[in-house]
Amino acid sequence: MSDIAISVEGVSKQYRRGIPIGNDRMTEVLSNLGRGLVSGPRRWLARSRRPEPCVPAEASADFWALKDVSFDVRRGEVVGIIGRNGAGKSTLLKILSRITEPTAGRFGVRGRVGSLLEVGTGFHQELTGRENIFLNGTVLGMSRREVLKKFDEIVAFSEIEAFLDTPAKRYSSGMYVRLAFAVAAHLEPEILIVDEVLAVGDARFQKKCLGRLGEIAAGGRTVLFVSHNTPAVLTLCHRAVWLSDGRVLGSGEAKDVVSEYLELGTASTKERHWAGDGAPGDDRVRLRSASVAPCDSTTGTHLTVDTALRFRFEFSTAVSGATFHYCVTVSETERGCIFQTHSAAVPCPAGLVCGEFVVPGGLLNDGTYTVRVQVMEDGAKVRADAPESLVFQIHDVERSGAWFGKWAGAVRPTLAWTVSNDVRPIAHTDGPDVGGPHG
Numbered sequence: 001m002s003d004i005a006i007s008v009e010g011v012s013k014q015y016r017r018g019i020p021i022g023n024d025r026m027t028e029v030l031s032n033l034g035r036g037l038v039s040g041p042r043r044w045l046a047r048s049r050r051p052e053p054c055v056p057a058e059a060s061a062d063f064w065a066l067k068d069v070s071f072d073v074r075r076g077e078v079v080g081i082i083g084r085n086g087a088g089k090s091t092l093l094k095i096l097s098r099i100t101e102p103t104a105g106r107f108g109v110r111g112r113v114g115s116l117l118e119v120g121t122g123f124h125q126e127l128t129g130r131e132n133i134f135l136n137g138t139v140l141g142m143s144r145r146e147v148l149k150k151f152d153e154i155v156a157f158s159e160i161e162a163f164l165d166t167p168a169k170r171y172s173s174g175m176y177v178r179l180a181f182a183v184a185a186h187l188e189p190e191i192l193i194v195d196e197v198l199a200v201g202d203a204r205f206q207k208k209c210l211g212r213l214g215e216i217a218a219g220g221r222t223v224l225f226v227s228h229n230t231p232a233v234l235t236l237c238h239r240a241v242w243l244s245d246g247r248v249l250g251s252g253e254a255k256d257v258v259s260e261y262l263e264l265g266t267a268s269t270k271e272r273h274w275a276g277d278g279a280p281g282d283d284r285v286r287l288r289s290a291s292v293a294p295c296d297s298t299t300g301t302h303l304t305v306d307t308a309l310r311f312r313f314e315f316s317t318a319v320s321g322a323t324f325h326y327c328v329t330v331s332e333t334e335r336g337c338i339f340q341t342h343s344a345a346v347p348c349p350a351g352l353v354c355g356e357f358v359v360p361g362g363l364l365n366d367g368t369y370t371v372r373v374q375v376m377e378d379g380a381k382v383r384a385d386a387p388e389s390l391v392f393q394i395h396d397v398e399r400s401g402a403w404f405g406k407w408a409g410a411v412r413p414t415l416a417w418t419v420s421n422d423v424r425p426i427a428h429t430d431g432p433d434v435g436g437p438h439g
């Protein structure tokens with residue numbers, strides 16, 4: 001029991017669509033004015049204290065933002081909460097941060113909590129940035145001297161020194177997030193609860209935040225981290241909980257839960273079969289099947305940037321000796337055509353003719369791909385054409401380092417770099433550079 005930092009048992013939260021029950025959003029904002037970004041330990045298991053305010057008869061507008069959610073987080077564990085928009089992730093974090101109450105169920109949070117939730121929660125709006133830093137330290141039980149020791153680090157991290165004496169209500173969302181992250185990450189709460197704040201702010205600051213989160217995680221603190229950035233979840237989190245429509249669809253090792261989430265959450269057609277005369281083609285030749293799968297069949301069906309892919313196609317022909325060949329075009333939805341490949345043109349016997357090729361792992365970038373397969377006769381005549389025969393996703397993998405953005409480029413080849421440490425001293429000359437474009 002003692003190594004459980006967060007315990008969630010059958011937690012449910014009901015809302016009224018469109019019209020928040022009891023003007024809930026406003027209640028949340030107002031109640032939050034009395035809280036800091038951090039909170040001290042409270043009663044270990046908090047039961048829902050009151051039913052939601054009176055719910056009128058037209059119950060069709062009521063819905064469960066969370067339904068019977070249960071999981072535990074051990075001390076020192078870093079747990080990612082993943083799920084599509086509206087899955088209930090923020091609601092869960094707000095309950096655990098005691099900004100809103102569950103309609104049913106109970107939960108316990110053992111230790112001082114630092115919460116980094118959506119912009120607008122956490123800071124006291126009338127107080128300045130400086131005052132908010134001290135207030136949050138006080139709530140965490142730190143002395144003024146202890147906060148002072150961290151103060152410069154917080155200000156340096158937040159990069160908003162010039163606005164320290166401005167009331168928080170005048171901050172832009174970017175400034176708010178910078179200071180909020182700096183406070184929550186440096187005042188050393190025992191448990192850090194972080195919502196998708198990293199979506200706000202520029203890429204450089206996001207990188208800095210994720211780097212800091214990585215340090216916190218490595219330092220043995222308990223972290224609950226909501227994010228749509230699956231490479232970040234894969235890299236930072238030991239475990240993940242997948243929410244869908246307010247329910248837990250999966251929980252366990254981060255890599256297993258994330259791959260299941262990506263796989264089921266996206267529409268893909270990795271195998272196609274065509275029967276009868278409706279199949280693409282004409283009387284001479286018709287496509288019969290198309291598939292893409294990992295070359296190593298023991299790795300499951302999840303495709304990542306490291307997976308070697310086997311593409312396989314079949315056509316049937318009623319004529320013997322005609323010269324057919326396959327033309328396959330692989331495109332990515334945002335980047336366009338990635339490559340086209342042709343099989344050899346050979347005289348084919350009547351019957352089923354199979355063609356396949358392999359794309360090595362460590363070549364394609366992550367993204368959503370479509371495959372067009374055509375069967376040509378005599379080099380150029382298109383006999384069969386299936387423009388979107390296959391649709392599949394290639395997912396990113398765990399990264400080393402602290403950068404989790406998208407990799408640029410149509411492909412993302414793994415190349416055999418050599419980096420030498422045989423560094424020769426740079427020759428200093430007083431003369432002009434030579435060998436440049438105008439050299």
Ligand SMILES: Nc1ncnc2c1ncn2[C@@H]1O[C@H](COP(=O)(O)OP(=O)(O)OP(=O)(O)O)[C@@H](O)[C@H]1O
Binds near residue numbers: 065
């Ligand atoms: N105070 C509220 N009143 C009424 N409905 C609410 C309230 N807060 C959240 N909801 C609704 O509850 C559902 C879950 O919302 P929540 O913000 O928890 O989802 P989420 O998984 O965090 O989504 P996102 O990834 O978009 O942030 C959504 O349908 C949302 O519109």
